[in-house]
Amino acid sequence: MKLDKLSFFFHNAKKQDIVFSMFVLLLCVVMYQIPTGFEDRLPKNAEYTEGLVLSVDNSRAELHGLIRSGSQSLDIQILKGRLKGTVFHTGNVYMGKMELDREFEPGDHAFVTISTNGDETITNVNTSDFYRLRIEAVLMGVFALFLLLYGGFFGFQAMLSFIFSTFAMWKLMIPMMLKGYDPILLSFVAVVILSAVILFLVAGVNRKGIVALLGASLGLGVTAIITLIFSGPFKVNGAVRPFSETLLYAGNTHLDLTRLFIAGVVLSASGAVMDLAMDISAAMSEIVRNKPDISRKDLLVSGNTIGRSVIGTMTTTLLFAYSGSYLAMVMLFMGQGIPNGNLLNISYVAAEILHTVVGSFGLVLVAPITTAMGAMLYVPLKKKRA
Structure with a gap:
C-alpha cells in the first residue's frame, strides 16, 4: 500500500526532475545553515518566547481621535522556555502610529523578549508584538498540504521553489545588499x-x-x-x-x-x-x-x-x-x-x-x-x- 501511494506521488515525474529536485532541496538545507553575517547585532543575553496576557491596566492610556498615547500595564505569564509559568509585570508603550501600535487584551498571546545580565538576573521584559508564529506555521502548513494533495510531486516542486526563493533572498540577497x-x-x-x-x-x-x-x-x-x-x-x-x-x-x-x-x-x-x-x-x-x-x-x-x-x-x-x-x-x-x-x-x-x-x-x-x-x-x- 505504501509503495502504491509513493508511485502515485511520483506519477509522471522523470528521473532527472527528481534528481534536480533533490539537489535544490540540498541547496535549501545548506542555505538554511548559512549565517547572514548580522547575527552579532542581535541583543546579547536575550530570550524570545511566548507569553499569555493575564490582565491589562489601561489607566495610563489615552485616545486622541484615532491615535493612542501613553501605555498599558500588563501581567504576562511565560508559556515556553526555562521561565515557563513565571508571571511578569510589564508595559506596552504606544508610539502614536497606528501601523506600529498594538493594543493587548486579556487572553492575547504576546511575543516576549526577556533580557538578562551576565549573572542571569532579569533586567527587562518587553512585549514587542502579538505572537503570530503559530498561526503563520498553520497557514504555511495548510498551503503546503494543498499543494501536495493537488499536485503530488509537482506540488512538492512548487513548494520547493517557494522555499528556495525565500532562503535565497533572506540568506543571500538581502545580507549582500546590506554589506x-x-x-x-x-x-x-x-x-x-x-x-x-x-x-x-x-x-x-x-x-x-x-x-x-x-x-x-x-x-x-x-x-x-x-x-x-x-x-x-x-x-x-x-x-x-x-x-x-x-x-x-x-x-x-x-x-x-x-x-x-x-x-x-x-x-x-x-x-x-x-x-x-x-x-x-x-x-x-x-x-x-x-x-x-x-x-x-x-x-x-x-x-x-x-x-x-x-x-x-x-x-x-x-x-x-x-x-x-x-x-x-x-x-x-x-x-x-x-x-x-x-x-x-x-x-x-x-x-x-x-x-x-x-x-x-x-x-x-x-x-x-x-x-x-x-x-x-x-x-x-x-x-x-x-
Whole structure:
C-alpha cells in the first residue's frame, strides 16, 4: 500500500526532475545553515518566547481621535522556555502610529523578549508584538498540504521553489545588499538564478525551461535598463518606500536608496515576467510536439499570436497587483481634493507609476523575446532529430 501511494506521488515525474529536485532541496538545507553575517547585532543575553496576557491596566492610556498615547500595564505569564509559568509585570508603550501600535487584551498571546545580565538576573521584559508564529506555521502548513494533495510531486516542486526563493533572498540577497553590494546587479543576478531554479523545477531540465529562462532573463535585463533610464528624469527618491529612511538611520548610510528602489522594481516584476515566459514556452513546446514539421517562421507567428493574447491580461494583472499597495495613498489624496495634475506629480504616486509602467513594459518585451528564443531552439533541434 505504501509503495502504491509513493508511485502515485511520483506519477509522471522523470528521473532527472527528481534528481534536480533533490539537489535544490540540498541547496535549501545548506542555505538554511548559512549565517547572514548580522547575527552579532542581535541583543546579547536575550530570550524570545511566548507569553499569555493575564490582565491589562489601561489607566495610563489615552485616545486622541484615532491615535493612542501613553501605555498599558500588563501581567504576562511565560508559556515556553526555562521561565515557563513565571508571571511578569510589564508595559506596552504606544508610539502614536497606528501601523506600529498594538493594543493587548486579556487572553492575547504576546511575543516576549526577556533580557538578562551576565549573572542571569532579569533586567527587562518587553512585549514587542502579538505572537503570530503559530498561526503563520498553520497557514504555511495548510498551503503546503494543498499543494501536495493537488499536485503530488509537482506540488512538492512548487513548494520547493517557494522555499528556495525565500532562503535565497533572506540568506543571500538581502545580507549582500546590506554589506554594500550593488542592489541592481545583485537583484538581477538573484532573479535570474531564482528563475532558473523555479522554471527547471516546474518545466523540467529541458528546452521548455531553457526557452522560458532565456526569455525571462532578457526581459528582466531590459526592465532594469529602462528603470535606470527613467528613474533620473522621474526624480524619484528611493525614500518613498516604507522604512527606507529608517534603514539609513540604523547605521546603513552607505546604501543608495534610489538603486534599492530600482532593484525592488526588477524583483517585483520578475514573477509576472517568469509566468509569461513559461506560458509562451509551454505553448510553443506543445505546438512543436503536435506538429514536428512546423517551420521556424510558422512557429514564430504562432508564438507571437499567443504572446499578444496573453500580454493584455498580464499587464492588467500587474496594475491590480501594484495598485493594492498604494490604494490607501490614492484614496487619501483624492479625498483631500488634490487636482489630478498635483496628484500625478507627488513623488509617491510618480514612483508607483514608474513601478507599474516599467514592469508592464518588461512584460510586453518578454513575449517577443521568448517567442524568438523558442523559434530558434525548438525547430532546429527537431529537424536534427528527423
